[in-house]
Amino acid sequence: MKKWIPIATGLAAGFVAATIAFGNFSSSSSTQAANSNTKSDAEKVYVPYGQKDEYYLFDSGGHSGQLFVYGVPSMREIRTIPVFSPDPATGYGFDTESKKMLGGYTWGDLHHPAISETNGNYNGKYLFATDVGNSRAAVVNLSTFTTKDIINVPNTSGPHCAAFVTQNTEYLFLPTRFAVPLGQEYQPLDQYSTKYRGVMSALTFNESKEKLNIAYQVALPPWSYDLSDAGKKSSGDWAVLTSYNTEEATTTLEINASQADRDYIVLFNWKELAQMVKDGKYENVNGQKMIFPEKQKGGIYLVPVAKSPHGVDVTPDGKYFIASGKLAPMMTVFSFEKAFKAIENKDFAGERNGIPILKYKSVVEREVNPENALGPLHTQFDEKGYAYTTMFISSEVVRWNYKTGEVLDRVPVQYAPGHSVAAEGDTASPQGKYLVSLNKMSKDNFLSVGPSHPETMQLIDISGKKMHVLDTVPVNPEPHYAQMIKADKIHTINVYPKDPKNPDAVYKQTDTRIVRNGNEVHVYGTAVRSRFTFDHTAKRPDSIEVNQGDHVFIHLTNIDFDEDITHGFAINSYNLNMEVQPGQTNTIDFIANKAGTYPLYCTNFCSALHQEMTGYLLVKPK
Ligand code: CUK
Ligand code: CUA
Numbered sequence: 001m002k003k004w005i006p007i008a009t010g011l012a013a014g015f016v017a018a019t020i021a022f023g024n025f026s027s028s029s030s031t032q033a034a035n036s037n038t039k040s041d042a043e044k045v046y047v048p049y050g051q052k053d054e055y056y057l058f059d060s061g062g063h064s065g066q067l068f069v070y071g072v073p074s075m076r077e078i079r080t081i082p083v084f085s086p087d088p089a090t091g092y093g094f095d096t097e098s099k100k101m102l103g104g105y106t107w108g109d110l111h112h113p114a115i116s117e118t119n120g121n122y123n124g125k126y127l128f129a130t131d132v133g134n135s136r137a138a139v140v141n142l143s144t145f146t147t148k149d150i151i152n153v154p155n156t157s158g159p160h161c162a163a164f165v166t167q168n169t170e171y172l173f174l175p176t177r178f179a180v181p182l183g184q185e186y187q188p189l190d191q192y193s194t195k196y197r198g199v200m201s202a203l204t205f206n207e208s209k210e211k212l213n214i215a216y217q218v219a220l221p222p223w224s225y226d227l228s229d230a231g232k233k234s235s236g237d238w239a240v241l242t243s244y245n246t247e248e249a250t251t252t253l254e255i256n257a258s259q260a261d262r263d264y265i266v267l268f269n270w271k272e273l274a275q276m277v278k279d280g281k282y283e284n285v286n287g288q289k290m291i292f293p294e295k296q297k298g299g300i301y302l303v304p305v306a307k308s309p310h311g312v313d314v315t316p317d318g319k320y321f322i323a324s325g326k327l328a329p330m331m332t333v334f335s336f337e338k339a340f341k342a343i344e345n346k347d348f349a350g351e352r353n354g355i356p357i358l359k360y361k362s363v364v365e366r367e368v369n370p371e372n373a374l375g376p377l378h379t380q381f382d383e384k385g386y387a388y389t390t391m392f393i394s395s396e397v398v399r400w401n402y403k404t405g406e407v408l409d410r411v412p413v414q415y416a417p418g419h420s421v422a423a424e425g426d427t428a429s430p431q432g433k434y435l436v437s438l439n440k441m442s443k444d445n446f447l448s449v450g451p452s453h454p455e456t457m458q459l460i461d462i463s464g465k466k467m468h469v470l471d472t473v474p475v476n477p478e479p480h481y482a483q484m485i486k487a488d489k490i491h492t493i494n495v496y497p498k499d500p501k502n503p504d505a506v507y508k509q510t511d512t513r514i515v516r517n518g519n520e521v522h523v524y525g526t527a528v529r530s531r532f533t534f535d536h537t538a539k540r541p542d543s544i545e546v547n548q549g550d551h552v553f554i555h556l557t558n559i560d561f562d563e564d565i566t567h568g569f570a571i572n573s574y575n576l577n578m579e580v581q582p583g584q585t586n587t588i589d590f591i592a593n594k595a596g597t598y599p600l601y602c603t604n605f606c607s608a609l610h611q612e613m614t615g616y617l618l619v620k621p622k
Helices: 008-020 028-035 039-043 096-102 189-195 270-278 336-344
Strands: 055-059 066-072 077-082 112-116 121-131 136-140 146-152 157-159 173-174 176-178 196-206 211-220 224-230 238-246 262-269 283-286 289-292 300-306 309-314 320-325 331-334 350-351 355-358 365-369 374-383 387-391 397-402 407-412 417-422 432-440 455-461 468-475 480-487 513-517 521-530 530-532 543-547 551-558 567-571 577-579 586-593 596-601 614-620
Touching: 008 387, 039 468, 055 432, 096 146, 096 586, 112 480, 121 480, 136 196, 136 211, 146 211, 176 196, 189 196, 196 224, 196 270, 211 270, 211 521, 238 309, 238 320, 262 270, 262 309, 262 320, 262 355, 270 289, 300 309, 300 320, 300 331, 300 336, 300 350, 320 374, 320 387, 331 374, 336 355, 355 586, 374 417, 387 417, 417 480, 432 480, 521 543, 543 551, 551 567, 551 577, 577 586
Parallel strands: 211 289, 224 309, 300 355, 309 374, 521 551, 543 614
Antiparallel strands: 055 066, 055 480, 066 077, 112 121, 121 136, 136 146, 157 176, 173 196, 176 224, 196 211, 224 238, 238 262, 262 300, 283 289, 309 320, 320 331, 331 365, 350 355, 374 387, 387 397, 397 407, 417 432, 432 455, 455 468, 513 521, 521 530, 551 586, 567 577, 567 596, 596 614
16 A cells, blocks of 8 residues: 655645735635645645634544544644533533533443434534444534533444434434343343344434434344435435344354345335334333334335445435445445335345345346455545445545446545545535545554554545545544534524523622522522622622532523633532533532532633632531
């Protein structure tokens, strides 16, 4: 493999570009201009100070449990959004609300972010994600870039794929990676085929309440389910997911899970399943409505696919779904129309666990075998009708025409790409232009930081005839998948609006107070440049005195209604820290079990008097 050398000469060129572009603030078309062929790679990725990137990349943080937000093409990280793990930088997981949302978990494994959609296109409002590590689902509000709800998903273990909302965000589907007995009760592994299940969950989102809800579940056979995608347009009522370990092996010792020549794509009609639930065709399992396909027939079909498939992706026109077998180096294009016809004619090849199997031949459109390409995983799309498939083993991205099967171009990436993501590349209207390859390894691309090296993202220009790697950046573990959205679809708020109905909020210093109720102490305080006020009538309004053993609630409102004036609130030696953004009210609660004197202070540098923004928590011994 030829090593691609990261813009060694580009750095100098970037400097020149910086100098030139500085006088050029008014040029709104600079990004477009930067894509012209006369520019160097450095100029193509350079976004001058004060200008915004054209796209934003919401990148999964894998087992960090977080999301990373990058600008494209600059590839600058502009934000970390904590989702499934606590984050001291923002106090996420420390304040009362987010601590409750995390439910005691201190990590998560976020693989697949999915932006909410309208008519098959990103609407920029919300982002959904699942936690493979601890079986949860979350929703992030993109007007504040904050996590709003997390739910535990019972009866399932390792919901892998939420890259998967239906075209108007009616449902979010969570197929599971690990099969477990229902309710995760104890069952010997010898009972795997009879007692274990790979449960898929259908979630709905209530936008006005910002709450996730489990609508129903499906007890699929005890296989592992993987990447999934929802249909579009004519296939809009349908969705597909891949399965592996259809051998139902219970040990990887002999690689039992990859013996069969074929695994299956699960093809299902989510409207039909929803109707079945409406008609009472389900059983109650641990409080969830569970469809058992062997008893409640209909709506679900199996399509044979090259073995150990990883990804399955629906084309932007909604006509085809493309699956790639990790161990059979081939992309297979299947036709929805053919599948619908086979279902109509009941042209089945048999069944597994009561689910009809369609004949491979009657659904396949074509097989595509790029020469020496190994380990095809995931596919993205552009506006020209081209598909882009990552090759994990041969470390490249292959561009091909899914309507003709013609392989058009290949570009090496360093190294071992999992997913790639193109600009709105999984929607009904992909934009082309950029593709980011999310690589598992960097090897010698950066300074060695010891035996374990960073993962990387590589920005690829896909606007021209030849794909071209523009930039390589190191990234925190672990980029699985991402969503790349046009910047102008993101509409954030500047400050939190006043909420007169919030009983915890205090908008005037003269309303600050400390209320004692038995051994519960409620502090209603304000933060403003640059002091805390907890009780304006007290001799020292910026200190709090409680008794050892009190349950203390500190409700703090940031009354700086000014963009970017964020205050922090930390209590020394009490392991407590939260953030109040402009206009926001936030609560932290704790048992004051340690007597003593504890300074409290603002953790966000908010003004020239930030260092002075302090006070004391005095805990009187019993
Ligand atoms: S998985 Cu990681 S490379 Cu979780 Cu989408 Cu395929
Ligand atoms: Cu408020 Cu620093």
